[in-house]
Amino acid sequence: MNTHTRFTLTESQKMMVFILSMSLYGLSNMITELIPKFYLGPIEFSVEYFAFIPLSLAMIFHPLYAAIGASLGEVIFGEIMLGQFGGIGELEKFIAFSLAIFIAGVIVRNPENKKQVALGAMAGVIIHQFISMSVDILKVWVGVEELDAVEGLAESVVVIEGIAFLNDVLFSGILFALLPTLYLVPRLYGKIEPLLGMKPRKNDLQLGLSEIITVPFILAVVVLGSLSFLFEYLSETTFGWEWEAPLVDRFGEWIVFPVMVVPVIIALSVIIFLVKRKGRKDTDGYSEVV
Template sequence: MSIPDAANDFRGRLTGGDSLSGSQKLMILVLSMTLYGVGDLVCQIIPAIEAGPFDIGVSYFSFIAVVLAALLNPFWVAIGAPLGELVFSDMLLGDFGGFTELEGFLQTALAIFVAGTLIKDPRNLKQLAIAPVVMVLVDKLTGGVVDILKVVVGVDPDTLEEADGLISTLLFMEGADIVITVILSGIIFGSIPTMWLTPRLYGKIEPIMGLRPRDPQNPPKMRGPWGVSIWVVGALVFLVAGAITMFAAWEEFVGREGIGALGAFEPDFREQFGDFYLWIAILIAAAVGCAAFLALRAVQSKRRTPVESGSSTRRTPVESDSSDEARTG
């Protein structure tokens, strides 16, 4: 193999591996934001069933995030999906809680990243079935533990015996909520569509962004930024989410609005304009997301064209080897 051919092969390995260009990262981010944000809006159209103290409804479509994380870089999908929920769902509907929304963002991002890295081979049905359930469990368990700790910390030690019933009830409610969410969002709207969609989309979405399909022999590693262990990242996410929740609860207890309400945007457009506004929000989110994705794809295509046109005049390593064999034969 000649030096130019080796350089081209090395460049191809870089663009097909973990190294992504800025436009590729943005395309994954925008695609994840759009699909997950629109999916969250659709979830709100599906009516919930009230069964005693429980509201049985679809919390989110976990399959959207898991399918994307199985095919594309799970880190950027984990950042984009919860960001899309905040931008295209909460803010567009006028139900953005401000700084306190960071808690849910961190929990969802961690859950999606863990689920995406669990899928080594996007054609392995067992991995595809487990990943959405793991995503729901990570999300709901971290959120549930934070909620329970918030109640426990707020209980007066002098009235701890009277509070036993409250804590037991809360534990039961959190456990039942986890079971319901695992069944609906983790299995029905998680594992089942993920097992059907992922193998069919494998190798079809990646080339659109100039990426190579995931190699089962070289899957993404379950490591955080700068190679930090995912367990350390999870512990930090838990601590930060807990601190945000505790601080917001304290501000509410003392009757003051400060950092917890920073950036809050709550005009509640759905209450003002009715459920029809949900369809308007879905159209707006889909249009904005698609326009941004197509613009980024056009930029990526322009950047790739000079490289492809320059490398097309050179022979590939396979062509070079075959021609050498023909001459020696």
């Protein structure tokens, strides 16, 4: 179908990209965990993450494997090894970060085009920070009962998270994603690929929209959508206690417990099922994205 030769990776080359992205981003994550933070009033100057590593790898190699590898590296090096693994809370980070890096990698069609690289880097950071901001806000809204009873809490959470979002995008985004990516991608392009035994991505590679919207992309969107739906749904169940009052009267407070567990388990199993299906698609060889 295609007139030009497609940039395809073998199974083991994908594994190489995965391991490369995982170990590098994992190591950088350990370092950023240790760099102290500076506060200037409510504005925080911190090295949030070295996003340039997965960003440049996603632009140079396969976006999906670089993205998943980086997220896994963060979980293993930055969380499990330092003993701060947050369990299920990490799932949200994992999905958000993978999606952001993946989209950033897909945006860049020609790694030598600086404009595309810059656009991709900023898009990746903005998507990731936006998702994590929304989740943080929801966390407080769901976690604190009688949110309205506390004056100013709902607004203050939005303000704090909004400032953090802007701060992360402008400070971390420019200093640790945009500039280093612009520095690294042209230097690495053509140099790092032979080390993994592959040819550089073609300059004239043009992707149609149908090639971007492939199975993994749709699945990622579905997973993300169901996750946000899960949050939405849970918030409904915790806030909507009133109509369950008779049940509580009859069985006592503990009825709350099993009632709440059911939606959690259902939602979790849906997510696990989706993730698993996604994994299987990956190994069975779906149509290549890039």
